Amino acid sequence: MANELQRQAYLSALGIENYMPRMILPFAPPSVVCELPISVAAQEPSLLQDKFAPTSLSPITLTPLAAPVGNSVASEILADVAPVKKLTVPINAASILDQFETKKAPVIEPFALSLWRPAPGFLIVDSRNSSLALPTELLLNNLLRTFLPTIKPDLREEVMRWPMIENRFVSRTADDARNELQTWLAVENELRPINRLWLMGDNAARYLLDAEIKPADVYWQEHVLNSTGTGVNSLRAIILPSLVELLQQPRLKAHFWASVK
Known part of the structure; x- marks a missing residue:
């Protein structure tokens, strides 16, 4: 990759601190040491990605894998055992007090x-x-x-x-x-x-x-x-x-x- 800044941005996004190529491709241009500016490290990752984003990227087409045999049966079983969502009951101070308040029997006079x-x-x-x-x-x-x-x-x-x-x-x-x-x-x-x-x-x-x-x-x-x-x-x-x-x-x-x- 000729653009060293772009390569460093990709390696940083992948979480790779040090990278050393194992072999040099034929007819590849010689590597040049790139001095990174100090302000680049302090910038947000989103800004770095916007600044050093590639100009054109070929879209990658993902081919879906074939569905395994019996997948529909498993989906039906999982749908049956899926937990039922509980109905949400509004909670307020009055309902909490009603739960803790016990109705006491009336007091009689001596x-x-x-x-x-x-x-x-x-x-x-x-x-x-x-x-x-x-x-x-x-x-x-x-x-x-x-x-x-x-x-x-x-x-x-x-x-x-x-x-x-x-x-x-x-x-x-x-x-x-x-x-x-x-x-x-x-x-x-x-x-x-x-x-x-x-x-x-x-x-x-x-x-x-x-x-x-x-x-x-x-x-x-x-x-x-x-x-x-x-x-x-x-x-x-x-x-x-x-x-x-x-x-x-x-x-x-x-x-x-x-x-x-």
């Missing part, structure tokens, strides 16, 4: 229950309402004197508040209250076996019965409670209105006597 043990094996759980100054203990005393005529009932009241442990980091859902109170009842039954149980009012029945039972639908009825969770010991509880409801609606006392007798 409440209190009144406990009485008028006789051995007899437990009364009443839904306490301290905001109303009503003579609930006097009503309970009259009811028990009629229900237990031969026994002097013990009317020492115990107040059980929920949550039992004040901790703002603990969740306070209906399931939490139900699990905690049912566990308490199971332990109470183990320590002091219960053979008669009154659940009076909404809170007493709602959290000591199963979650699917509505207290208002089972008033005046008797339910079997599995206090231990293993089926070994079972409690029979009568679901009754609270003492406050009996005072506010005296006509309910007739249903009360029909249920407890």
Whole structure:
């Protein structure tokens, strides 16, 4: 190649640093040392190619190879196993937050229950309402004197508040209250076996019965409670209105006597 600059450009494009011909062709002109300018090395390759491009190049015709036998069958197989492109779903901040946001159960307000043990094996759980100054203990005393005529009932009241442990980091859902109170009842039954149980009012029945039972639908009825969770010991509880409801609606006392007798 007589044009040394053009030869150096081709060798540089091919990544060849040093080139030495093995033989000299006959009638070839003698090689002349070419001094390359310093600015040529600093120029972009595209500029060098444009500057030292050959004036005329004969086009090269590529003859396609014959298709191998069974190429169409292979193409069909590859087309079947080709991965299916997933549909692109727009991603935004709202969709990301929806994925990480968990729907929490509603928090219930703290409440209190009144406990009485008028006789051995007899437990009364009443839904306490301290905001109303009503003579609930006097009503309970009259009811028990009629229900237990031969026994002097013990009317020492115990107040059980929920949550039992004040901790703002603990969740306070209906399931939490139900699990905690049912566990308490199971332990109470183990320590002091219960053979008669009154659940009076909404809170007493709602959290000591199963979650699917509505207290208002089972008033005046008797339910079997599995206090231990293993089926070994079972409690029979009568679901009754609270003492406050009996005072506010005296006509309910007739249903009360029909249920407890």
